[in-house]
Amino acid sequence: MPDLLLELLSEEIPARMQADAAAHLKKAVTDALVARGCLYEGARAVVTPRRIALSVHGLPVASPDVKEERKGPRVGAPEAAIQGFLKAAGLTSIDQATIQSDPKKGDSYIAVIEKPGRPVPEVIAEIVPEIIRAFPWPKSMRWGAASVSSSSLRWVRPLQSILCTFGPETEDPEVIRFAIDGITAGDVTRGHRFMAPGDIRVRRMDDYLTSLEKAFVVADPEERKRRILADARNLCFAQGLELVEDEGLLNEVAGLVEWPVVLMGTFEESFLAIPDEVIRATIRANQKCFVVRDPKTGRLANRFVLTANLEASDGGRAIVAGNERVIRARLSDALYFWQTDQKPLPDFEDKGKPLDQRMAKLRALNVVFHEKLGTQGQRVDRIKALARHIAPLVGADPDLAKRAAELAKADLMTEVVGEFPEVQGLMGRKYALLQGEHESVAAAIEDHYKPQGPSDRVPTDKVAVAVALADKLDTLVGFWAIDEKPTGSKDPFALRRAALGVIRLIIENQINIVLSSAFVFSMKELIDSLLNWQKPAKIEAAFIEQGNPTEEQAIHEDRAFLVRHDKVLENDGTTLTFHPVVGPYQTGPQTRVSLLSFFHDRLKVLLRDQGQRHDLVDAVLASGEGNDDLLLVVRRVEALAALLGTEDGRNLLAGTKRAINILRIEEKKDGRAYDGAPDSALVHDKGEPEERALFALLQSASAHARDHVAREDYAGAMKALAELRPAVDAFFDKVTVNAEDAALRENRLKILAELRAATATVADFSKIEG
Amino acid sequence: MSSSHLPPHMRPERSFQGLILALQTFWAEQGCVILQPYDMEVGAGTSHPGTMLRSLGPRPWNAAYVQPSRRPKDGRYGENPNRLQHYYQFQVILKPNPPNLQELYLGSLEAIGLDPKLHDIRFVEDDWENPTLGAWGLGWECWCDGMEVSQFTYFQQVAGIECAPVSGELTYGLERLACYLQNVESIMELNFNGREGAEKVTYREVFLQAEQEYSRYNFEHADTAALFRRFAEAETECRALLGKGESGERHLMVQPAYDQCLKAGHAFNLLDARGVISVTERQSYILRVRELAKACGAAWLKTEAGGAVA
Missing domain, CATH: 3.30.930.10 (Bira Bifunctional Protein; Domain 2)
Known part of the structure; x- marks a missing residue:
């Protein structure tokens, strides 16, 4: 069966876009083929900085014939309807239609349209140009003489050639001829830009890959990654060193070369005075090189690993020397930043230790956190107050928590973090230790951003926990107050992550904290800090100019520019003021309810991911008690799951659900609730033995359960409830709830209501499935 | 080679x-x-x-x-x-x-x-x-x-x-x-x-x-009052020249107008270096220069070198 080979050769595709582009090409082409009835056996896409290639194998020679039926009007319909049908179905006379009989609707016309199959090359020549024209690049461009027309082809960078062949393994394939904007598809590609720039004729994927390999192109990105990693490890091993592996960097580097040549360079040992993380950030971000560790010390070695795209005629000496030169200059800058950050800050020398001086500058600059939520300085003040408030709840020293919160954001003003935002927090910790802060304070500065996601480390130091909670709660409360909640896939302020962070901090550190009262405290801080804020001025006019996308891009650049600009101005010792915009704030009880339910949703997601049944979480949350203490919620869910793991538990559930069902029906019928206490005299005088037994047991079991709940002993509460099981079973076995005697019926319903109430102390059993 | x-x-x-x-x-x-x-x-x-x-x-x-x-x-x-x-x-x-x-x-x-x-x-x-x-x-x-x-x-x-x-x-x-x-x-x-x-x-x-x-000069001594004045003058003159150069479908004075746009841009850069433009103002200055540049670009299309047909 024939294969399709398609290659789109262009100027250099940005590394970050390559994988998505290959995946899209594969999906778009195979989907379009299948939509036209052309099934295939397999497909494979590869990508390099200069080409995306796709092979679809096991295709038919032609698409299948298709028979379509089109329903027409009934026999005897008005002429206009008949004519319309003929036109739509492509018939010339109604005689060409068949008549379908239906006993109910009568006879009607049916047109059978036969579409003969088409040769697959024809199908490909039709779909590929469409796919190329509609290709969803994150950013695309026009180029060359054709760009006189605004409808000229758009691609990520100029598209240079298209290769498209189709044929079975045993024969020379056919070149599928189509043209887009003057580029005609052929069977020719080119090799490495410098080492094999000539034309290469290709037949199908297997000889495509081998021909390219000979022409110094490794088309498969996974293979490039594999070679880079293996060569880099070997180079390090030969020196008694080890590579610091970095998946993100490896992906990027593999997207910058067609023929990876891995080389090792050296820098002066004196640069090892810079913290490892900063060396790594410098070398990684600016030069896209790997760093190397010395296994004897666990620290970085004065080496780096670069990936060139060339087997140079001098064995790479010039390439290594050039890269060393650039890295030397970069590390000189980094060393300068690291040393500067430890020195007094001009104009702020009298504001305490180095980090305190930086914090003073952050306040003085009025750097805005969010235009409606005030400055970074105001935010730090709120976090301080909240961290101090939370500290006793998590067992942290309130003064240390306050100190850590004061310094938590100070490193944003350091030179190193200005250059490498990814080391924020970490640098704060290092500078804090250098200026003699308590270890917990230093740890909290680094860890208060954590956890950043479901797999990130959760801080355990109590001071860090207090500050981490305060930081996230202030964020969540603030954005809820200005009604910037996540919607659908949009969560620009990463609020889901913040809420998940709070939940993990609470659960993994086993902290009892009543969220709604923390919200109240945090809201109050927010309002106070906003009331003290300077009067707003209009900056919207400058930022928000409605216009075309390019205008927006330019404005976006202005913003980025603005941040860079502030830094330079600061260096010149000038203080800036920034006037924020204030808007309506929502700080009432509904906002707290909405935020709590957001936490509940995140908790459900987390517990579900941990394998907990979502209906159990719903049942516990629906019971309505203690819902704003998430640790209690989790414990109740766990206890409930344990209960339902037992025979007694499952039967109790069945009995309780039956009781709840009966109650629902009867309460609806009677238009009243049966919540009052049953008449015990009536139970004793007229009740069945099973009824008396359940009644008696309910009194003690629900008292026990409540007692256990009060002590947060949910396993105990469940056990107390489970003891009800035989009595519940016996009751339903022998007792008729809807008795003839109205008083007896009411009393029995009230007994069931007591069962409902007793189980509701831990969960709403009606929400539990099964 | x-x-x-x-x-x-x-x-x-x-x-x-x-x-x-x-x-x-x-x-x-x-x-x-x-x-x-x-x-x-x-x-x-x-x-x-x-x-x-x-x-x-x-x-x-x-x-x-x-x-x-x-x-x-x-x-x-x-x-x-x-x-x-x-x-x-x-x-x-x-x-x-x-x-x-x-x-x-x-x-x-x-x-x-x-x-x-x-x-x-x-x-x-x-x-x-x-x-x-x-x-x-x-x-x-x-x-x-x-x-x-x-x-x-x-x-x-x-x-x-x-x-x-x-x-x-x-x-x-x-x-x-x-x-x-x-x-x-x-x-x-x-x-x-x-x-x-x-x-x-x-x-x-x-x-x-x-x-x-x-x-x-750039950081310490440039006369900021004069520079603010020069910015405003250049902006005004740029607009005036763009207006005076209008001649039906054609434009007759784009390049002198564009020079004024460049003058305004340089005055702004100097003011910026002197640190006398606040962040808020900065945006509006950039937008003002951009507006001049845009107007010059639009006028250029009405000239012969800009491809206007006689």
């Missing part, structure tokens, strides 16, 4: 002026008009009317030139090895971009002594935007052995106007490139004239004093 046929003092790897001459020769051979620097203070080679205006409209245009770039805020009193408030860019503009622009660019690197069989040349994603000119394009930073040596851009929009056709723009940072070729660590150490011994003239001898003087 390599530089080995040149006398030693003219070779781009030994002489700063040799580098400029080699690039000029190379691009002249490709059919470019070799322009001279624009005689006004501009922040980048792109602002030269030879790029900014000529990249608009349908008429073909191939030019190359050196442009001194004034970046008042980047001055460091001559003390930073890599930062100057005045430096040179070599600018190439080809409209429409020829299909082999990448090959031509690589040829220019060979012409200045960077052999692509010996050096690792790479095209690394970098999308270019200039908010004050209302311009953006897609392209790359061109790396040689890990160092950025040029900017390569396919203009998509200039002065807020879609480019039709698209121009290819190459910008070589000459000082940085020369440091690499001459293997020196500081711009001031560059050999300017390629001579040795007593005849040798360094970049320091030519420019250090200027860097010191202009840094004092």
Whole structure:
């Protein structure tokens, strides 16, 4: 069966876009083929900085014939309807239609349209140009003489050639001829830009890959990654060193070369005075090189690993020397930043230790956190107050928590973090230790951003926990107050992550904290800090100019520019003021309810991911008690799951659900609730033995359960409830709830209501499935 | 083509002026008009009317030139090895971009002594935007052995106007490139004239004093009241000239108007360096210059060179 080979050769595709582009090409082409009835056996896409290639194998020679039926009007319909049908179905006379009989609707016309199959090359020549024209690049461009027309082809960078062949393994394939904007598809590609720039004729994927390999192109990105990693490890091993592996960097580097040549360079040992993380950030971000560790010390070695795209005629000496030169200059800058950050800050020398001086500058600059939520300085003040408030709840020293919160954001003003935002927090910790802060304070500065996601480390130091909670709660409360909640896939302020962070901090550190009262405290801080804020001025006019996308891009650049600009101005010792915009704030009880339910949703997601049944979480949350203490919620869910793991538990559930069902029906019928206490005299005088037994047991079991709940002993509460099981079973076995005697019926319903109430102390059993 | 046929003092790897001459020769051979620097203070080679205006409209245009770039805020009193408030860019503009622009660019690197069989040349994603000119394009930073040596851009929009056709723009940072070729660590150490011994003239001898003087001026002494005035005057005059130049379907005075736009831009850059423009105001100044640039671009399309039909 024939294969399709398609290659789109262009100027250099940005590394970050390559994988998505290959995946899209594969999906778009195979989907379009299948939509036209052309099934295939397999497909494979590869990508390099200069080409995306796709092979679809096991295709038919032609698409299948298709028979379509089109329903027409009934026999005897008005002429206009008949004519319309003929036109739509492509018939010339109604005689060409068949008549379908239906006993109910009568006879009607049916047109059978036969579409003969088409040769697959024809199908490909039709779909590929469409796919190329509609290709969803994150950013695309026009180029060359054709760009006189605004409808000229758009691609990520100029598209240079298209290769498209189709044929079975045993024969020379056919070149599928189509043209887009003057580029005609052929069977020719080119090799490495410098080492094999000539034309290469290709037949199908297997000889495509081998021909390219000979022409110094490794088309498969996974293979490039594999070679880079293996060569880099070997180079390090030969020196008694080890590579610091970095998946993100490896992906990027593999997207910058067609023929990876891995080389090792050296820098002066004196640069090892810079913290490892900063060396790594410098070398990684600016030069896209790997760093190397010395296994004897666990620290970085004065080496780096670069990936060139060339087997140079001098064995790479010039390439290594050039890269060393650039890295030397970069590390000189980094060393300068690291040393500067430890020195007094001009104009702020009298504001305490180095980090305190930086914090003073952050306040003085009025750097805005969010235009409606005030400055970074105001935010730090709120976090301080909240961290101090939370500290006793998590067992942290309130003064240390306050100190850590004061310094938590100070490193944003350091030179190193200005250059490498990814080391924020970490640098704060290092500078804090250098200026003699308590270890917990230093740890909290680094860890208060954590956890950043479901797999990130959760801080355990109590001071860090207090500050981490305060930081996230202030964020969540603030954005809820200005009604910037996540919607659908949009969560620009990463609020889901913040809420998940709070939940993990609470659960993994086993902290009892009543969220709604923390919200109240945090809201109050927010309002106070906003009331003290300077009067707003209009900056919207400058930022928000409605216009075309390019205008927006330019404005976006202005913003980025603005941040860079502030830094330079600061260096010149000038203080800036920034006037924020204030808007309506929502700080009432509904906002707290909405935020709590957001936490509940995140908790459900987390517990579900941990394998907990979502209906159990719903049942516990629906019971309505203690819902704003998430640790209690989790414990109740766990206890409930344990209960339902037992025979007694499952039967109790069945009995309780039956009781709840009966109650629902009867309460609806009677238009009243049966919540009052049953008449015990009536139970004793007229009740069945099973009824008396359940009644008696309910009194003690629900008292026990409540007692256990009060002590947060949910396993105990469940056990107390489970003891009800035989009595519940016996009751339903022998007792008729809807008795003839109205008083007896009411009393029995009230007994069931007591069962409902007793189980509701831990969960709403009606929400539990099964 | 390599530089080995040149006398030693003219070779781009030994002489700063040799580098400029080699690039000029190379691009002249490709059919470019070799322009001279624009005689006004501009922040980048792109602002030269030879790029900014000529990249608009349908008429073909191939030019190359050196442009001194004034970046008042980047001055460091001559003390930073890599930062100057005045430096040179070599600018190439080809409209429409020829299909082999990448090959031509690589040829220019060979012409200045960077052999692509010996050096690792790479095209690394970098999308270019200039908010004050209302311009953006897609392209790359061109790396040689890990160092950025040029900017390569396919203009998509200039002065807020879609480019039709698209121009290819190459910008070589000459000082940085020369440091690499001459293997020196500081711009001031560059050999300017390629001579040795007593005849040798360094970049320091030519420019250090200027860097010191202009840094004092830019940061400390520029008369801010006068600059604010000059900004406003230039803005007013630009608009007035754009108005007076209107002549039916045509425009008769775009380039004088554009000069005023450049004057306003430079006054703004100086005010910015003096730190007298707040962040809020800064945005509005950038927008004001952009509006002038856009109006000049729109007027350019009504001129003969801008492709207007008689």
